[in-house]
Amino acid sequence: MAEPASARLQVAVEVAGIAATPAAIEERAAALLESLRRVVPFQAGWIALLDPERRRLVPLVSPGYDDTVRAYITSPASVAEIELLGLDRARPPMRLRDFPVPPGEVRGWAEYLRPAGFREGLGVGLFAPDGRHLGQLSLNTESAAHPTDAARDLIGVLAPLVAQAVDPLRSVATAAQLVHGALAGIVLTRAGHPLPLPGLGAHPLLGEDSALLAVAAQLADGRAHTVFLCPQAGPDAAVGYLRVTVLACASQPPHHLVAAVLVALPGDLHGLTRRELEVLGLLIEGWTNARIAAALVIAPRTVATHMENILAKLGAETRALAAVRALGQGLYVPRPLTGVQG
Structure with missing residues (x-):
């Protein structure tokens, strides 16, 4: 030696x-x-x-x-x-x-x-x-x-x-670098605690006990990658949302890291208004027009009009195709983040 x-x-x-x-x-x-x-x-x-x-x-x-x-x-x-x-x-x-x-x-x-x-x-x-x-x-x-x-x-x-x-954060941080325009990010643990992600800053929406993190943990279950929108304060939908990307962590020791959660600017919302995004999210979750109308306290005809606008803006002929395209383009706003009661 x-x-x-x-x-x-x-x-x-x-x-x-x-x-x-x-x-x-x-x-x-x-x-x-x-x-x-x-x-x-x-x-x-x-x-x-x-x-x-x-x-x-x-x-x-x-x-x-x-x-x-x-x-x-x-x-x-x-x-x-x-x-x-x-x-x-x-x-x-x-x-x-x-x-x-x-x-x-x-x-x-x-x-x-x-x-x-x-x-x-x-x-x-x-x-x-x-x-x-x-x-x-x-x-x-x-x-x-x-x-x-x-x-x-x-x-x-x-x-x-x-x-x-x-x-164990090395591979997570490397994967996070592939998310274009990420402004902030954390790593979610098995117990739901956010850990700082090397190379990215903090954000109020990613703090302890955040509703966003609860949604991210639920959507990360069994999925390698998911993208959705999180509302922010402000009347303008173009600046009133953040795009959230959730990347599941690889199963490796010590097995307490669940997912990386990153936030970025929303990108192209296809001209969808805040109400249309809200309706679209409920559509993705399988709600009928009648149920949407009752939950939002609006007329069924108003919901139908929103649906027509959503189909046109997404270039979709059916509700099912609109839902698929919205999910693929990260235009889903989960209901727990909107305050709509089920």
């Missing part, structure tokens, strides 16, 4: 190359561990991502451990231990001999790792450039001579590259 000082540049370039590959996140993690073996001759190691909503670590790769140790790694107790040692904060890597408490008081070490034959180890938290705690990198050795001071320091230099390689 090359000494860490002489291997620094070579390993850093290799790790950066792995981070840039389009491989699955688990494949990148496995490749990273193999590269890091040239720095620390470990017998077991793991890279895991944090599921903050369930307070569990989800291992991407964990070679060298038995099932008992792996079960502990994925338990809430493991997250509590990381917090006890301060590894949930950006800090240098920590070896067993660097612990701020006696190793015997650390359950993971005393009850699982030492009985498994390990004599030293190293752990470092993984953090995104914006400060998000992504997870943990840990390496364990059967020799107390490793990791050396130089190896510990080199792992500290490489940790941000490792974090970049396994950041």
Whole structure:
């Protein structure tokens, strides 16, 4: 094995190359561990991502451990231990001999790792450039001579590259860049919480407990991509709406990210008025003219006139074709966003 000082540049370039590959996140993690073996001759190691909503670590790769140790790694107790040692904060890597408490008081070490034959180890938290705690990198050795001071320091230099390689938001942010004219965006979690999306700003409609996010979560269920309109204050429909794009997140660890939600200017509304867009949305949801008239407190003949205008503006001969074209062009205004009661 090359000494860490002489291997620094070579390993850093290799790790950066792995981070840039389009491989699955688990494949990148496995490749990273193999590269890091040239720095620390470990017998077991793991890279895991944090599921903050369930307070569990989800291992991407964990070679060298038995099932008992792996079960502990994925338990809430493991997250509590990381917090006890301060590894949930950006800090240098920590070896067993660097612990701020006696190793015997650390359950993971005393009850699982030492009985498994390990004599030293190293752990470092993984953090995104914006400060998000992504997870943990840990390496364990059967020799107390490793990791050396130089190896510990080199792992500290490489940790941000490792974090970049396994950041679950990376693919989401890349997909979001394909949405033309996006003004703001968030990532919706399993529990309905909005997380900042790197590269995009915030917007009041994307805040916690927003009705828009509730609609987005519902429409994202089972769909890879959907577009709709969200009303804003103002009498002019051309500026009174935002176009909302919902991109379902890929099913990858730690599995708590549901969808990216992005807002942009509305684009071409085909001359549809606010009332016509409202009627069109109810048409898409399968409402009859009579039901629309009752809900909007307008005459059935008025609804029929709106329908005639909608068909003409969308170039559709039938209500069904108008609904299909409206959905395809992102002209759907979901009823929960209009205040119309069902």
